[in-house]
Amino acid sequence: MEQGKAEVLKGTLDMLILKVVALGPIHGYAISQRIQQISKDLFQVPEGSLYPALHRLEDRGWLQAKWEETETGRDAKFYSLTRAGKKRLSAELVNWERLSEAMALILSAAE
């Protein structure tokens, strides 16, 4: 509720991760930074939320990971979307549209 940092809306973290990974292979730590950056510093994704989510998405077959080196020579787990992950993302995007439109209907309702 405060001005400044905020948590991601519950239930949307998976979709946000899938979307960022869809922009190109990327490792976990960078995903969280990217979300923060694109959201203009609004959303924080703590590592205790991020990594369990990544494992969940991998377990469900939406992400695949392989260890590679970053530009700076560090080892990092790079994630990319599977075919199922792409389908899942697109379904989640469609669903988000419906839900946020319904939200708008209610929040703009007048007596």
Next chain:
Amino acid sequence: MEQGKAEVLKGTLDMLILKVVALGPIHGYAISQRIQQISKDLFQVPEGSLYPALHRLEDRGWLQAKWEETETGRDAKFYSLTRAGKKRLSAELVNWERLSEAMALILSAAE
């Protein structure tokens, strides 16, 4: 994810209830129907979610309740916003704006 009924976005139920109550005094059962109706039948609010939420909002001082008769002669608990509830709602609306804009930023991000 399916077409048809959906759950409310997690974390938004309190705001939706406050908003509907802000339209005028209304009892619990009708709140859930109203949310469903305004959302064009998308959102379902099961009673097991609704009533605990109403009690929570009352405990926090955002809603006040009194027993009255409905048009059809039944007893029902009519809720209205307290002053604190109005402030809370308006804060939640502002916050929702910020969050959904940040969501849009990420979901429309291109490489």
Next chain:
DNA sequence: CTTGACACATAGGGATTCTATGGATATAAG
């Protein structure tokens, strides 16, 4: 007289996320 709508309520559990903590490596600061 039984089914369905109305109206309230709670217990118990599931899913998701957070806080707290841990480890390891690189780089910059002092």
Next chain:
DNA sequence: CTTATATCCATAGAATCCCTATGTGTCAAG
């Protein structure tokens, strides 16, 4: 050199929020 900061991964435990399932009672319709 040593310390702090940033990078990168990970898990345990708790908190939050919501749902399913169940229960009570009333009223109207058939």
